[in-house]
Amino acid sequence: MKRITQHILFCIGPIFSAITVTAQQKPLARLQISNPTSMTRENEIVEIEFSRLEAKVQQASFKVIETASKMEVPYQLEYKGGDKPVNLLVAVNKLLPKQTLNYDIVAGQAARTVSKTYARYVPERKDDFAWENDLIAFRMYGKALETASDNATGTDIWSKRTDKLVLDAWYKGNDYHTDKGEGMDYYQVGITLGAGDIAPYYKDSIILSKNYHHFKVLDNGPLRSTFQLGYDPWKVGDMDILATKTISLDAGSQLNRVEVKYNIAGAEEADVVAGIVKRPQESPVILDQKNGIIGYWEPEVKDKGIMGIGLLTSKPKEVKAANGHYLSRLTIKNNTPLVYYNGGAWNRAGKITTADEWFTYLRNYKNKIDKPLEVKVK
Template structure:
């Protein structure tokens, strides 16, 4: 009789012990005075493996320990064969902690919130979006045509759904079909936050990108590279590789540029935002490296807000006839990182210049106060 009871007890306890062995904990600490909302957070995959070496990448879930609900995640490769990071999207209050659990299980089907693609059917566009905003860069086929432009373009949205493919399929992205449109004019400027060498007090534009590569494509982060062939930048031969990431829930891209050029000293560069003829609201914060612009309302289409945040010292910021400009320097073959993006008042989230400038300041403070992560 005792033997039967022992077998019964083992049959009940051993599965629980096995479950406990495959459940690991991630602690995320927000020591800042900032609430984080819809924050895409990277957890080093090496740290996950060190605590959970037997993890099955096709059969695990991430659980919020408080709500007991699954958390959306992405395995980020960043162009490598091996996994680099586990990305999770979380909300976490100021001065608080969040505990996540990793365990075996079937992940729920979460809607993808980011997307990027090469668009050969539209003269080599490269377009990307998240659940807030969309952008595009211009490719080789558009060079020396009437519609050519140097900077980044903005496609405004008022839906959390992905819309790029539908807009290109309709071929009417300048008309608002209820989810937004493309009414942003770029022309021969840096548009919505592109960067270019600034040699002898002149912006030295490259040609359009000629090569592209997608490193990751959702559901929480899309990352890709655009390669710009060597050009003459005021007597300096320059080549550029631009790596752009857009996270779910963010109005701003992370842009990492790597310049190769034939001189030893640092090269001056500028980030620019095209300026409209009518009066808008401009904020130039050289100390924090933040440049913000709330455009004048554009007829019935509404108002677009633009912004950039430097992570290197801003030498100066100024407003020319055509653009808002922020100057910094780059070193040969050393990546420079900055952030650039946009919002639209008709999306209903950021509807005033103050709200937009507050968003940029909040984003900058988040960069300065990263979350602290530990895996056990």
């Protein structure tokens, strides 16, 4: 299949709207998407292996139509840096508990949309790499910042209260520490894991790497942006570790999916910690080892608001407050991907405004990961 860039649908609140399709077309394929849980699922990106479709869908351009309503819905072909589609990503607006909806794939040109995710290298700001969606924004620090007095190491998070993509404008204006109605960057990272980075844990110490040195953008919207960051080797005890992080952010999500791979010379596995930097003031937190959830409702910063920061991990060995962080300790095996989720929310965005709402969001998100929407292809 020829690689194309999709322009899908008009953006809406909370994420997408749709347009009515009046013409009757014979479907190339039908998707049955089901909610296996007892909670309502809203604004999710469903991933379908394209190999399940390619015998039926051979056109370079097509539409995805919700069968009952005849409404066109957004989709994206995900390439993961290659020349052929790996996944079809479909935006599902709402599924009630145990509900199943049908979607038809039909020939034709999909309607246009504004992308809701974006990622890019920022050479004009000392090698930053930044990414965002319609809810939140993040950045990681590059090699050029290592020699600067304001060097920082972990995941940075930017507060947004607009569904517009703002990175380019904020960097161009070079005044993103001031809220002019869209949000700002006020999160303090320093030499820490920040808002959910990961590092080796050796003899009860966090052994931070240097800043990322290489990058590759794999997909860039409209529904998901994915990129890789590569790190120079560093010494951890008797081990030499070479790290790659593959980070994805979906439209409508407060959290990133982070896939980490370590090449470990000198051992078959290593202890690591994903963590959130802890502030000096007391503030609400949940440390749920059984479900792999860390939720932190930061202390309020005067004239700036409150950030909720979250981490979701699978089967952590322990979850604790230590080393100036809230930490989830895990084991990573040599050359074997480890997946976790990190992110946050800002109370002034108006969507999540209390600690209880943030902790509920994290619990529900973990349930969605554990019980993804189910897809049948007909």
